[in-house]
Amino acid sequence: MKQSLSERLAILSDAAKYDASCSSSGAGKRDSAGTKGLGSTGNGICHAYTPDGRCISLLKILLTNFCIYDCAYCINRSSSNVQRTRFTPDEVVWLTLEFYRRNYIEGLFLSSGIIRSPEDTMAQMVHVARELRQTHNFRGYIHLKTIPNASTEQLAEAGLYADRLSINVEMPTEQGLAAYAPEKKAGIIRHSMGEMQTRIEAGKERTLSGRRPPRFAPGGQSTQMIIGADTATDHDILASSSSLYSGYRLRRVYYSAFSPIPDASAILPVRPPPLLREHRLYQADWLYRFYGFQFSEITAGRPDGMLDLTLDPKLAWALANRALFPVDLNRASREMLLRVPGLGVRSVNALIATRRHKHLRLEDLARLNVSLRKVKPFVHTTGWSPARLVDQANLRQAFLPRPQQLTLF
């Protein structure tokens, strides 16, 4: 019996939710003013939040959950007994536009299981994007998950319509990939990333004659790694991120704590990793992208290569490097202020702007929206100097989450 659109939407969004990315940023500003079109991009709006704490920015669906590959961690792998179904490209186009008109979403994030052949799958995805852009003048966000092994022409056309392209490296290490996704090849994935990177960069430059090259995914590319399915340590994961960020200029690396799925493969660990581990990896990633940290610094103090689950990585780093603190709020460089636990980019900007005009005192720190308990041990200024950190043996203790109080029954 043919399933209704609603039933298929349920299956094909359920199958898409293990992709952590839902970001609609990086596309630059674009709108429909003065055109007959629909849609705009710019701020990467989150239109709703689900009780798992994740934002819904895009309609994130699969074209089909049929797949001829058998990646162990995936709900769509060929050996799984999940119910299979598919959308027609027209249905995806219709859903995207109708959701968009009601302000539910910023656009579409389309991926797909691999059917028949990679080229065939990719052709259908490109078809959806082309229809949206050309037939319906859609100017909202489009993210396409590219299929490894798609042809060069397909990739070029995908980049013409999509704001972002992505291809998942899936596993932090090559051994992990070989064990869990036997049909996927690390070399091919990296090759596709390299090709996309070349095109993305070429798309930004003018040619010698001053003409603009064809548009290619101005929002860049991103990727995802599954955490906790194999034995890779946080150090391995971050080393892999480091090479991805520097080697392919990725916009984002997403970390997805492998999540229990129905009809799970027997080779997966029984227990999912703590969600806190995923959170710590995102924090480390954040320190790398916005705070001038190198990944190697973050894991340097960790003999087992795993991030501290009880303390956030910035605080853990500061405690491991306490000889560098306390810093002088009135003199410290921007780089050093950014390393003070509890101070975010916005607070550091406010401190630097203010100290151009006046001498900073403790009251000024209190006017920032920061946790004084966290910041105070690491800074000194007029009216405040902390005890020397190196002398405090139990400093770590002071920052540990307080144990629950025991009560008599």
Next chain:
Amino acid sequence: MTYGVTLERDTSFSEWRPLARRCFLAGVPPEAMEWRCSTAEASLFDTPLSLPTPRPDAQNPILRSNCLALLKSILRHADQTRFDLAYRILWRAQTEPSLAAIPLDPDIARALRMSHQIRRDAHKMEAFLRFREIGESENGRRLFLSWFEPDHYILPTVAPFFTRRFTDMDWAILTPKGSITWNGTECLITRAPCPKPDLSDTLEQLWQTYYASIFNPARIKTKAMRSEMPRKYWKNLPETRLIPQMLAQAGARVTAMATQQPQEAPQFHKRLQKRRAEKP
């Protein structure tokens, strides 16, 4: 006798500006000036207010552009003490020209916080407003209507976002602080409070299906959800009524996944494996 003026609650920057200029030119310092709101309980014992007369030789106040932008922004705030704060900043900026560039000055810190709240309000309106289709307009275009309750006077701030995005359809946004309407060429903003319309849209069922299906029951982070989507918005969102049910079922769904016995792979998979084994 006190210098001051009684203002409507929704007084905008352009309405406040000439009054502030007049008081400034009369040399009335912030402490001697009372900015009163018309809806605040009027009392018999309230001192009558009068506007001062500018001195003929007074110099016009001047402001740096960042300070002007900050004043424009905070005048959209619903806090009735905004007039007082704005006047004090205007006054102080004459002797402290770089005032607005000192984020940790107490007045500026407060103004920046208000400005941040306004931006958040506008951002949340762009995110959580939902259009419902109600038919066709006279010009044959699809017609949508929506209801939203902003905290601050932000309709002029958000209108360009909506007209530039939902260009090819007609729509109206109704709020307790006025309305925005668009017909493809003209955008009209009014300030009279609108009544809440009764709306429904059959497409919301598909949206709810999506919302429930994209949720991962194995990760519950309701605090993160509520900090980004506070409860005050829930009553006007079509999807949030599903949340209690989604949470109630999550535990059982996770247990079912964990206790599921390994199943035999489908025929399709076996055929694929066989074909792959034959073809080296």
